[in-house]
Amino acid sequence: MSSGKRLQVLNSHISPPPSAMASEKDAALAAVPSDSPTIFDKIIKKEIPANVVYEDDKVLAFRDINPQAPTHIVLIPKVRDGLTGLSKAEERHIEILGRLLYTAKVVAKQENLKEGFRIVINDGPKGCQSVYHIHVHLLGGRQMNWPPG
Structure with missing residues (x-):
C-alpha cells in the first residue's frame, strides 16, 4: 500500500466525518446563551441520566x-x-477553571490515557459551543x- 493510501486510510479512522462536523456547527449556531437551565444542569440534578x-x-x-x-468525557x-x-x-472563576483542568488530568489518568490526551473548551457560536454552561x-x-478544526 502506498504511503498516500495508508495516510488516507489512517485519516478516515481519526477525523470525524464531515456530516458530524456540520451537525456540531448547526447545533452551535442554533444554541442561544441564556440563564435558563441547560442539559448539564439537568444532568447535575440527576433529572437526565449520564454515564458518570x-x-x-x-x-x-x-x-x-x-x-x-x-x-470523550465532558x-x-x-x-x-x-x-x-x-x-x-x-x-x-479562577478557582473553578483550575479545578476543571486539574480534574481533567485526574480523569485522564483514571482512563489510562498515558500517551496523551487533548483538552477542548468551545466558546461561542463560531467556537461550536452548543451548551452555555x-x-x-x-x-x-x-x-x-493538528491543526484542529
Whole structure:
C-alpha cells in the first residue's frame, strides 16, 4: 500500500466525518446563551441520566453521548455562577477553571490515557459551543490531528 493510501486510510479512522462536523456547527449556531437551565444542569440534578466517571463536590465528569474519540468525557462545574463560556470568565472563576483542568488530568489518568490526551473548551457560536454552561472536553485514545478544526 502506498504511503498516500495508508495516510488516507489512517485519516478516515481519526477525523470525524464531515456530516458530524456540520451537525456540531448547526447545533452551535442554533444554541442561544441564556440563564435558563441547560442539559448539564439537568444532568447535575440527576433529572437526565449520564454515564458518570467522576464526581466530587465541585465537578461532574461523564462520557459524551456523541464521542469524537475513543475516550470523550465532558467535565462541568456543578455551579454555573454565570460562567456560561470561557469568554464570560471573571477573576472569581479562577478557582473553578483550575479545578476543571486539574480534574481533567485526574480523569485522564483514571482512563489510562498515558500517551496523551487533548483538552477542548468551545466558546461561542463560531467556537461550536452548543451548551452555555462552561465545560471541558477530554479527548483521548487515538492520535489527535493538528491543526484542529
